[in-house]
Amino acid sequence: MATPASQMDSLADKDKRYSLHPYTNLNAHQNNGPIIIEEGDGVYVRDEAGNRMIEGMSGLWCAGLGFSQQRLVDAACRQMQKMPYTHLFTHRANVPSIELAERLINIAPESISRAYFVNSGSEAVDSAIKMVWYYNNAIGKPEKKKFIARKRAYHGITVASGSLTGLPYVQDGFDLPRIDVIHTETPHYYRGANPGESEEDFATRLADTLEQDIIAAGPETVAAYIAEPVMGAGGVLVPPATYFEKVQAVLKKYDILFIADEVICGFGRTGNMWGSETYNIKPDMMTIAKQLSAAYLPIGAVLLSEEIYQGLAKLSDELGMFGTGNTYGGHPVAAAVAVETLKIYEEMDLVKVVRERSTRFAERIEALQNHALVGECRQVGLIGAIELVRDKASKEQFPVGDKVAFQVANAARQHGVILRATPGDGVAFCPPMIITDDQIDEMFDGVQAALDDIRNHVS
Ligand SMILES: Cc1ncc(COP(=O)(O)O)c(C=O)c1O
Structure with a gap:
């Protein structure tokens, strides 16, 4: 159950008042506030508003067994x-x-x-x-x-x-x-x-x-x-x-x-x-x-x-x-x-599991190569990234100020997937290694939808 909005407002306010966040634009944080993640469940997390999302980055490339290991x-x-x-x-x-x-x-x-x-x-x-x-x-x-x-x-x-x-x-x-x-x-x-x-x-x-x-x-x-x-x-x-x-x-x-x-x-x-x-x-x-x-x-x-x-x-x-x-x-x-x-x-048998799951992961990431915004797909095991380009043939990049990879990562969140923007307009994937094939599909369906949103927006 989501925390009552009034209580979350005050938590967000307290965060802005008392915390200093790493890898964050500190002034922008005062305007945008925190994304408060409250609960985890398998490969999913839930934010303060009750939105359930696949943690496509295992947090910071680390929660490889997800969030429910008793x-x-x-x-x-x-x-x-x-x-x-x-x-x-x-x-x-x-x-x-x-x-x-x-x-x-x-x-x-x-x-x-x-x-x-x-x-x-x-x-x-x-x-x-x-x-x-x-x-x-x-x-x-x-x-x-x-x-x-x-x-x-x-x-x-x-x-x-x-x-x-x-x-x-x-x-x-x-x-x-x-x-x-x-x-x-x-x-x-x-x-x-x-x-x-x-x-x-x-x-x-x-x-x-x-x-x-x-x-x-x-x-x-x-x-x-x-x-x-x-x-x-x-x-x-x-x-x-x-x-x-x-x-x-x-x-x-x-x-x-x-x-x-x-x-x-x-x-x-x-x-x-x-x-x-x-x-x-x-x-x-x-x-x-x-x-x-x-x-x-x-x-x-x-x-x-x-x-x-x-x-x-x-x-x-x-x-x-x-x-x-x-x-x-x-x-x-x-x-x-x-x-x-x-x-x-x-x-x-971790290595076997990762190899099995990486088949579907690789198929889905490679399929993104057909998307107008995707210049390159990179993958090995259960880690990968796509690199976004303005023009596929010339590999022309978007202006850095457009922050297109951030836009895609933000849009992905709206579609229930947490990803990370990396330098060079990359969007990274590093899901918990317990992810199932169906969840891999769910993750990439969300990414596909996010890419479509941003393509309509940037073109
Ligand atoms: C390859 C590599 N080395 C070192 C570090 C630093 O680790 P920590 O953030 O735990 O200090 C990281 C963090 O992402 C990393 O990816």
């Missing part, structure tokens, strides 16, 4: 009753974080042997950056400290992780970047390829550019390369064929570590347990969060290779300790929920 609620309650808080500093441990670390290492790529817990994706990336510096100090390469990320990458918002992010709206006004980072080219074939260039040739050219960037920076100073297997917030950019193979060859040549940022791609999203598996990446480190707990509680982690771990152990011994940590890193309640999440993934 087992996760029970796991949290059990752990809260037993031991609501312990930390992992100074040799302490707790039962769920030990079990979680073991489970993660068992499902992680072969190169990975240790898990370090934090509370979010940004903290995972931040911690990975610090570990890379510490490791290179440990192995006697103190000059090797620079990072390579990619334009349009999203790696978080802290001072260091926000520096690796390659989106202007994350850095503008905040004096970022603040660490040594080179942003190399975006692997977006549709926009970046030269006329007649194959995906493979485009990938070769990007790998050459990467090598030039490394040489210009001084290879002996470049420590690590970080990449999302599929770029999420930058627009769901699926890499061109052979891209990561060629990138890894360049990194190997210059002794540069590969950090796979699996914060979105991890846990089945691309049709394998890891995006790294989908694209044959052999990471030295991985950053994970979001679907690690299906978003029921905040938790993230850095996963690292034994070689890096041994470097950290050596320097910690020399210095007396590994002098970093978070009060809530490995929080027992969050860890217990993550353990239960991994059990559910195992029992439901």
Whole structure:
């Protein structure tokens, strides 16, 4: 039942009076107010006015099991009753974080042997950056400290992780970047390829550019390369064929570590347990969060290779300790929920489910290619995007000020589907992985209707 309008008005007023919203035009919020989401049910959420919508973005690419997993609620309650808080500093441990670390290492790529817990994706990336510096100090390469990320990458918002992010709206006004980072080219074939260039040739050219960037920076100073297997917030950019193979060859040549940022791609999203598996990446480190707990509680982690771990152990011994940590890193309640999440993934055979569902998902997203407003459709597993254009033949874009992708996302909401506008007039899809074929149809019917609304409006 919807909350009475008078009460919601006062809630909205209080929100405008007391809250400061991330990724929001703060002044516009004072006029438009909040969209208050009150309830969740499977893949659906309900807003304050009682409108039921498919959460086509799993919140922020994270609520992969939807909103009704009683087992996760029970796991949290059990752990809260037993031991609501312990930390992992100074040799302490707790039962769920030990079990979680073991489970993660068992499902992680072969190169990975240790898990370090934090509370979010940004903290995972931040911690990975610090570990890379510490490791290179440990192995006697103190000059090797620079990072390579990619334009349009999203790696978080802290001072260091926000520096690796390659989106202007994350850095503008905040004096970022603040660490040594080179942003190399975006692997977006549709926009970046030269006329007649194959995906493979485009990938070769990007790998050459990467090598030039490394040489210009001084290879002996470049420590690590970080990449999302599929770029999420930058627009769901699926890499061109052979891209990561060629990138890894360049990194190997210059002794540069590969950090796979699996914060979105991890846990089945691309049709394998890891995006790294989908694209044959052999990471030295991985950053994970979001679907690690299906978003029921905040938790993230850095996963690292034994070689890096041994470097950290050596320097910690020399210095007396590994002098970093978070009060809530490995929080027992969050860890217990993550353990239960991994059990559910195992029992439901997550990878198989995503592969089965991705057939219908792919059919429906590809069908949008026929729409007058859609220039490109991108998809892998259960993540995808469409890119809107004014003219399909020339790929001409709408003026940025028209915010056409926002218009489509807003119209989709009117048709019962929550989606997200991304840079480059993309509209992203990342539904809960429990979505059924019928719900996939319902989602795309809503999108189709939204596109029709906006086509009538813009033409
Ligand atoms: C790939 C990637 N890395 C890092 C982050 C940052 O995660 P958080 O918002 O939990 O700090 C995100 C968030 O969307 C992400 O998509």
